[in-house]
Amino acid sequence: MQGLSAAKQEIEKGVLAKSMLTIVGDCSVDYLGRATSTLAMGKRLVLIKGDGSVSIHQNRLVRPTNYMVGTKISCELCNGGSNLVLRASKQRPKEDLTIIFSGIDDLKAYEMEIVNDLRLSGSERDLNEMLMQDLSMIEPGLKPVNQQQHFQKGVCDIIAEDREGNFVVIELKRRQADYAGVTQLHRYMHEVQKMKGRKTRGILLAPDIRKNAKNLLEQLGLEFAKLDFELTPSGEEKAKIKGLERKQSKITEHMHPQQG
Amino acid sequence: MQGLSAAKQEIEKGVLAKSMLTIVGDCSVDYLGRATSTLAMGKRLVLIKGDGSVSIHQNRLVRPTNYMVGTKISCELCNGGSNLVLRASKQRPKEDLTIIFSGIDDLKAYEMEIVNDLRLSGSERDLNEMLMQDLSMIEPGLKPVNQQQHFQKGVCDIIAEDREGNFVVIELKRRQADYAGVTQLHRYMHEVQKMKGRKTRGILLAPDIRKNAKNLLEQLGLEFAKLDFELTPSGEEKAKIKGLERKQSKITEHMHPQQG
DNA sequence: GCCTAGGTCCCGTTG
DNA sequence: CAACGGGGCCTAGGC
Numbered sequence: 001m002q003g004l005s006a007a008k009q010e011i012e013k014g015v016l017a018k019s020m021l022t023i024v025g026d027c028s029v030d031y032l033g034r035a036t037s038t039l040a041m042g043k044r045l046v047l048i049k050g051d052g053s054v055s056i057h058q059n060r061l062v063r064p065t066n067y068m069v070g071t072k073i074s075c076e077l078c079n080g081g082s083n084l085v086l087r088a089s090k091q092r093p094k095e096d097l098t099i100i101f102s103g104i105d106d107l108k109a110y111e112m113e114i115v116n117d118l119r120l121s122g123s124e125r126d127l128n129e130m131l132m133q134d135l136s137m138i139e140p141g142l143k144p145v146n147q148q149q150h151f152q153k154g155v156c157d158i159i160a161e162d163r164e165g166n167f168v169v170i171e172l173k174r175r176q177a178d179y180a181g182v183t184q185l186h187r188y189m190h191e192v193q194k195m196k197g198r199k200t201r202g203i204l205l206a207p208d209i210r211k212n213a214k215n216l217l218e219q220l221g222l223e224f225a226k227l228d229f230e231l232t233p234s235g236e237e238k239a240k241i242k243g244l245e246r247k248q249s250k251i252t253e254h255m256h257p258q259q260g
Numbered sequence: 261m262q263g264l265s266a267a268k269q270e271i272e273k274g275v276l277a278k279s280m281l282t283i284v285g286d287c288s289v290d291y292l293g294r295a296t297s298t299l300a301m302g303k304r305l306v307l308i309k310g311d312g313s314v315s316i317h318q319n320r321l322v323r324p325t326n327y328m329v330g331t332k333i334s335c336e337l338c339n340g341g342s343n344l345v346l347r348a349s350k351q352r353p354k355e356d357l358t359i360i361f362s363g364i365d366d367l368k369a370y371e372m373e374i375v376n377d378l379r380l381s382g383s384e385r386d387l388n389e390m391l392m393q394d395l396s397m398i399e400p401g402l403k404p405v406n407q408q409q410h411f412q413k414g415v416c417d418i419i420a421e422d423r424e425g426n427f428v429v430i431e432l433k434r435r436q437a438d439y440a441g442v443t444q445l446h447r448y449m450h451e452v453q454k455m456k457g458r459k460t461r462g463i464l465l466a467p468d469i470r471k472n473a474k475n476l477l478e479q480l481g482l483e484f485a486k487l488d489f490e491l492t493p494s495g496e497e498k499a500k501i502k503g504l505e506r507k508q509s510k511i512t513e514h515m516h517p518q519q520g
Numbered sequence: 521g522c523c524t525a526g527g528t529c530c531c532g533t534t535g
Numbered sequence: 536c537a538a539c540g541g542g543g544c545c546t547a548g549g550c
Contacts, residue, residue, distance in 0.1 A: 291528070294527095294528035295527095297528080323527095323529090326528085355528075410535075412535095415533090415534085438523085438525095439524085470522085470523065471522095472524095
C-alpha cells in the first residue's frame with residue numbers, strides 16, 4: 001500500500017521519462033469514445049507505456065478490458081486526497097479514459113527502451129516470398145508477373161501467367177480461408193481482367209477453406225488449392241512449403257450466380 | 261533484483277493460486293506454434309493471469325509482442341541457476357512459448373478475482389436492439405420479422421417486411437462499412453430470397469461507407485442508409501439513435517455486374 | 521489524412 | 536467440436 005500523493009508524483013515522473021508503469025490497485029474505470037464502458041471498483045493492473053498506450057488488465061484473457069493508444073496522460077488527487085484520478089485522452093477520434101483509484105497496492109516505473117525487436121516467421125508475406133521462388137508448385141508452367149500489386153481496390157498477392165497465356169490471380173491465406181478471402185480474390189480477378197483485357201483465373205491458396213466459402217468460390221468460378229506448409233523452429237528460414245494439392249475443383253464456367 | 265531460485269518458487273506458487281503475476285526482467289523469448297518468433301534478450305514485462313493467459317509486453321503499443329491463451333505453465337532453473345526458464349504450452353493447436361530470464365528486476369503476485377465486470381454500451385448488439393424498437397426510422401411502414409437469424413451461411417442482423425410486402429434484409433455496422441459488410445449483406449439477401457421465394461431488398465445501415473464499397477453496393481443493387489447515433493455518457497441507456505438518413509441511392513436493377 | 525488488409529488476430533455465441 | 540462474425544478490434548503499409 002502506498003500514499004496516493006506520492007503515487008501521483010511517481011506517475012507524472014514516469015510518464016515524462018517514458019518509462020513503463022505498472023499500477024496495481026482498486027479502481028473504477030470509465031471510457032467514453034468509440035463506445036462507452038464502465039468498470040465498477042475492483043482490483044486491476046493498469047499498464048502505461050512510453051508511447052502513451054494505456055491498458056487495464058483483469059485477471060483473465062490476453063486482451064485488456066480497457067485500453068487506449070497514443071494518449072496524453074494527466075493525474076490528479078480528488079476528494080481531499082482519498083482518490084487518485086488518472087485521465088488518458090486523445091483527439092481524433094475524441095476518446096477519454098478515466099481511472100479512479102481508491103487505493104494503490106503497488107506502483108513501479110521501469111526504464112525500458114521503446115523498441116520492437118520481434119522477429120516473426122511464417123506470416124503471409126513470408127509464404128508469399130517462398131511461393132514466388134517457384135510458382136510451378138502451384139501449377140506446372142506458371143510464371144510470375146507481379147506480386148503485391150496495388151489496385152485502387154486493394155493489394156493483389158500474386159499475379160502470374162499460365163501455360164495458355166491466361167492471367168492467374170492468386171490470393172494467399174496462412175490459415176483457413178473464409179468468405180472474405182473469396183470475395184477478395186473475386187475482386188482482384190475482375191480488376192486484373194478489366195485491366196489486361198484477357199481471360200483471367202483466380203486461385204485461392206490456403207491450408208483449408210470453410211465449407212460455405214468453398215461453395216461460394218466454386219459458384220464464382222474460382223479455384224482452390226490446399227497449401228501445406230511447415231514452420232521452421234527458429235530464425236534460420238522463414239518457412240517451408242511442404243506441398244500443394246489441387247482439390248480439383250471443377251472449373252464451372254462463371255454464370256452470374258448471384259442473380260436475383 | 262531478485263534471486264532466480266526464489267523467483268521460481270514464487271511463480272509456481274502464484275500460478276497455483278491463480279494470482280496475477282507480473283515479472284519484469286531481462287529475457288529472451290521463443291514462440292513456436294501458429295507462427296514462429298524470437299525476441300533477443302532485453303527487458304520486458306511478462307504478465308501471467310489466473311486463466312493461464314501469458315503475454316509479454318514491450319514498452320510500446322497495446323498489444324503484447326508475444327502471447328498465449330489457456331496455457332499450462334512450468335518453470336525451471338537452467339545453466340547452473342543462472343537462467344530461469346518459463347514455459348507456457350498448449351495443445352490444439354500445439355503451441356509453445358519459452359521465456360528465458362537472465363535476471364529478474366521485479367516479481368509480484370496479486371490476488372485478483374477472475375471476473376469480467378465490464379459494462380459496455382454502443383456495440384452493434386445494442387444498436388440492433390434500439391432499432392428493433394422502431395424500424396419505421398429506417399423506412400415508414402417497415403415491420404420486424406426476425407433478428408439475428410442464423411443461416412447456414414451466417415447471421416443476419418435484421419429481417420423486416422416493407423409496405424409492399426417485400427422482405428428487407430438489414431445489415432448493421434457501428435462504424436464505417438467496408439467491402440466485407442457489403443458482401444455480407446449481399447449473401448444474406450440472397451439467402452432470404454432463396455428461402456422465402458419473394459422479392460428481397462438489402463439495406464446496409466452504418467454511420468458511413470467507404471467509397472469503393474459504396475460502388476460495389478450500388479452495383480449489387482443494394483441500398484445504403486446513414487445511421488447517426490450518439491453514445492450516452494454512461495450506464496443509463498445503451499445508446500441513442502439520433503437520425504437516419506437515406507442517401508437515396510438509386511436502386512439500379514441488379515445486372516450481373518461481376519460478369520467477366 | 522484515407523483506404524486496405526493481415527493478425528500467432530482475440531473472443532463470444534450458436535449449432 | 537467447427538463456424539461465423541464482432542471488435543472501442545490493433546497495427547502496418549501505401550498513397
